[in-house]
Every structure is written in structure tokens, then in C-alpha cells.
Amino acid sequence: MAPFTLRWGIISTGGIATTFAKDLLVDPATREVTDVQHAIAAVGSRSVPSAEAFITRLRNAGGASAHGVSHAALDSTTAYGTYEEVFADPAVDVVYIGTPHPFHHPNAKAALLAGKHVLCEKPFVMDLAELDELVAIAKEKNLFLMEAVWTRFHPIAYAVQREIHSGKLGRVRRVTAELSSYAHLDERADNDRMIDPKLGGGALLDLGPYPSVWSMLVLHQHPDNTDQAPQVLDSSQRIYARNGVDELSAWTVRWDGLAESRILCDFTAWTPRDCAAVIDCEHGQLIVEHPLYRPERYRIVPHPSTVAGSSESAPPPPRPGQITEESVHHCPIPAGNGMHYEADEVARCIRDGKTESARMPLAESRVVQGWFDTVRKQGSSVLKDLVGNAGK
Ligand SMILES: NC(=O)C1=CN([C@@H]2O[C@H](COP(=O)(O)OP(=O)(O)OC[C@H]3O[C@@H](n4cnc5c(N)ncnc54)[C@H](OP(=O)(O)O)[C@@H]3O)[C@@H](O)[C@H]2O)C=CC1
Numbered sequence: 001m002a003p004f005t006l007r008w009g010i011i012s013t014g015g016i017a018t019t020f021a022k023d024l025l026v027d028p029a030t031r032e033v034t035d036v037q038h039a040i041a042a043v044g045s046r047s048v049p050s051a052e053a054f055i056t057r058l059r060n061a062g063g064a065s066a067h068g069v070s071h072a073a074l075d076s077t078t079a080y081g082t083y084e085e086v087f088a089d090p091a092v093d094v095v096y097i098g099t100p101h102p103f104h105h106p107n108a109k110a111a112l113l114a115g116k117h118v119l120c121e122k123p124f125v126m127d128l129a130e131l132d133e134l135v136a137i138a139k140e141k142n143l144f145l146m147e148a149v150w151t152r153f154h155p156i157a158y159a160v161q162r163e164i165h166s167g168k169l170g171r172v173r174r175v176t177a178e179l180s181s182y183a184h185l186d187e188r189a190d191n192d193r194m195i196d197p198k199l200g201g202g203a204l205l206d207l208g209p210y211p212s213v214w215s216m217l218v219l220h221q222h223p224d225n226t227d228q229a230p231q232v233l234d235s236s237q238r239i240y241a242r243n244g245v246d247e248l249s250a251w252t253v254r255w256d257g258l259a260e261s262r263i264l265c266d267f268t269a270w271t272p273r274d275c276a277a278v279i280d281c282e283h284g285q286l287i288v289e290h291p292l293y294r295p296e297r298y299r300i301v302p303h304p305s306t307v308a309g310s311s312e313s314a315p316p317p318p319r320p321g322q323i324t325e326e327s328v329h330h331c332p333i334p335a336g337n338g339m340h341y342e343a344d345e346v347a348r349c350i351r352d353g354k355t356e357s358a359r360m361p362l363a364e365s366r367v368v369q370g371w372f373d374t375v376r377k378q379g380s381s382v383l384k385d386l387v388g389n390a391g392k
Pocket residue numbers: 011012013014015016017044045046047050051098099100101103121122123148150193205206293
């Protein structure tokens with residue numbers, strides 16, 4: 001059977017829109033996908049030349065050395081100087097939103113109201129009220145809506161879940177997850193989206209979605225989990241003095257009856273390369289390596305007390321089931337950056353008439369967005385008392 005072709009309208013032409021669009025050009029066969037493929041029907045920017053330049057860059061992308069890249073997806077791409085024209089184009093099935101965070105809500109709302117399905121970058125929106133409004137519109141109009149948490153669709157995300165949920169490492173005791181990414185804040189312009197409060201700046205909203213992914217996949221989706229509304233127990237933020245956004249946010253979440261997770265994101269330091277998320281289990285630890293947004297390696301390691309020579313006295317004999325040997329597991333992304341996996345999911349859902357993804361359900365976006373609201377309100381950044389568009 002011929003693959004289903006999903007026709008994308010991309011709005012904005014910045015960093016991540018470029019990465020996403022390039023991934024749409026990667027031949028699905030490189031990741032053993034044969035049932036869906038992608039076409040870029042339209043690109044919308046705040047100016048026509050910028051949309052045109054984006055398309056030209058894509059046409060020139062890769063060259064002879066690019067593994068599995070095909071430019072056929074660009075055969076009939078229209079350049080627009082407004083986002084609204086993308087929403088109105090009948091050749092567009094779904095809109096990808098790659099604008100800065102505060103524009104996600106108004107852009108997604110306009111696309112949905114124009115009758116388009118939507119894939120929206122992380123963080124979904126600025127607060128829960130904005131998210132609830134989008135979900136209501138999508139439901140009412142029977143349209144697909146998803147937050148673009150690409151990491152959830154990577155091979156490693158499925159592999160780690162299988163390891164933990166199989167029970168072979170025993171009960172999960174705790175998840176610690178960190179995305180720290182030294183961001184050279186002092187060298188950034190005032191209107192840089194990473195720090196500008198008007199563009200939703202700060203570590204919480206920019207980095208926070210990624211460590212949260214691992215806690216959600218491991219604990220929230222755990223077969224033994226019964227807590228659908230895991231609460232923030234405590235949180236802290238450190239504020240960037242220059243403009244009052246958070247440069248560091250940390251919080252703890254409890255899934256009642258299961259386990260807790262400690263989540264950290266930080267613009268002023270680096271996560272240790274070999275240890276970004278630690279899933280501490282009864283029989284050993286599963287460690288996901290940096291960076292948590294696109295890891296390709298994890299290790300299963302014994303607990304320190306079971307390693308010979310780790311203390312002056314001999315270690316105790318291993319308990320039944322205890323891991324005694326370290327193992328290393330590679331889960332490579334064969335071609336492209338890895339955003340094509342989420343695009344494939346969107347294509348399959350839309351092909352099958354689904355309005356949300358079972359892998360990235362709206363209820364789970366809601367849980368994480370709720371943590372961000374709580375951490376923000378408990379903190380002291382300039383976004384503390386933010387009221388998003390839906391609450392105005
Ligand atoms: N999934 C992932 O891995 C990543 C996701 N992101 C998310 O994507 C979003 C965009 O990030 P990124 O691509 O790095 O940002 P960029 O600044 O590189 O691009 C943002 C684009 O949005 C458009 N835009 C519309 N209004 C404004 C405005 N007032 N100020 C600035 N830009 C505007 C512009 O496109 P134009 O001029 O064409 O209209 C601009 O190029 C963020 O929400 C971020 O969290 C970011 C990086 C990685």
C-alpha cells in the first residue's frame with residue numbers, strides 16, 4: 001500500500017523550525033518506516049523573504065553527503081509572509097509551531113480555529129489555562145493536537161521503559177533527572193528568547209520539559225502507577241539578577257504509592273555527560289546519559305554496595321536479582337536529528353482519525369504544565385505572577 005503523506009505547514013523560520021523541517025526531508029526508510037511520509041506544503045514567516053530563504057536553505061540542505069535526505073518533500077512548497085496564510089492554505093493538513101513560548105497559545109489557537117491539526121513546540125504554553133483552552137477548541141473541532149516532546153518517540157525512550165516496566169530491575173525507588181546546559185547568559189542580548197521575560201525566558205520553561213520526560217515515562221506510565229495527578233512537594237529557583245528570570249529550577253514530584261522524582265534544570269552548569277537521569281531500582285540503577293533531550297546510550301549498573309573494592313570491607317554477597325555487572329546499551333538515531341519520529345506519530349494519528357497521541361497524551365502535557373505553574377508560583381522570578389493569554 002502507498003504510504004500516507006502528511007502535508008505540513010511550518011510557522012516560523014528559526015532554529016528549531018529548521019531542524020524539524022530538515023528531519024521531514026529524511027527518507028523514512030532510514031528508520032524503517034514505510035507507512036507514512038511527509039511533505040512541506042507551506043512555510044510561514046513574518047516576512048516573505050525569510051520564508052523563501054528558509055525553503056532555499058532546505059533545498060540546499062544536506063548535499064551529496066546527507067544520508068537518506070530527499071528533497072521531494074519540497075516539490076510544491078509555498079512561502080508566506082504571515083502565519084495566517086498558512087492556516088488558510090487548503091494544501092496544509094497540520095501546522096507545526098516553532099515560535100517562542102508565549103506565541104504558542106495564540107498561534108495554536110488561530111491554527112485550530114482555521115481547522116488545522118497542530119503540533120506545537122515545548123513548552124506547550126505559558127500556563128494551564130492556555131492549555132485547557134486549546135484542548136477545548138481541538139475537542140470541539142475534532143482536530144489533532146500534540147505538544148512536540150520529540151524525546152518521547154526516540155528508540156531509547158521505548159527501550160528504557162521496557163527495561164523498567166518489565167520489573168527485571170525490581171521496584172523503582174527514585175528517579176533523578178537533570179538537564180543543565182551552560183547558556184553563557186551574560187553574553188546574550190536582552191531580547192534573546194532564552195532570557196527575555198517577554199519571550200518566556202528562563203531555565204524552567206526551556207529545559208524543564210526534558211528531565212520531566214523521563215519521570216513521566218518511567219513513573220507516570222509505570223504499570224503500577226495509580227496517581228494521575230502527581231504533585232510538586234517542594235521547589236526552588238535561582239534568579240538571574242540581570243533581568244529576574246530563573247537561571248535554575250529544581251523540584252520534587254511524588255507519585256503516591258510509587259516513588260518520587262527530583263528534577264533539575266540549570267542554565268549555569270553542565271550535566272555530567274555519563275549521568276543525566278538515574279532510575280534507582282531495587283536491584284540496580286539504570287542511568288541515561290546526557291543530553292536528556294536526545295540521549296543515545298544508557299547503562300545498567302550495580303548498586304555501589306555490590307561492587308567489589310567500593311569499601312574497605314568486602315561487599316555483601318548480592319541479593320537475589322541484584323545486578324552485579326554493568327551493561328551498556330546503544331539506541332542510535334540512524335539518520336537526521338530525531339524529530340521525524342514525532343512527525344511519524346502525528347501522521348499516523350491524523351491518518352487514523354485520532355485527535356491525540358497515546359504516546360504523548362494531552363493529559364500528560366497537562367501534568368507537566370501544572371508542575372511548571374506550581375514551580376513558577378512558588379518561586380520569585382519575574383514570571384511568578386504570569387497570567388497567560390487565556391486568563392486575561
Ligand atoms: N524540540 C526541541 O528540541 C527544541 C524546541 N525549541 C522550542 O522552540 C521554540 C522556538 O525556539 P528557537 O527555534 O530556538 O527560537 P528562534 O529564536 O531560533 O526562532 C523563533 C522564531 O519564531 C518566530 N517569531 C515570531 N514572533 C517572534 C518574536 N516576537 N520574537 C522572536 N521570534 C519570533 C521567528 O520566525 P519568523 O521571523 O520566520 O516569523 C523566529 O525565527 C521555543 O518555544 C523552544 O522552547 C527550541 C529548541 C529546541
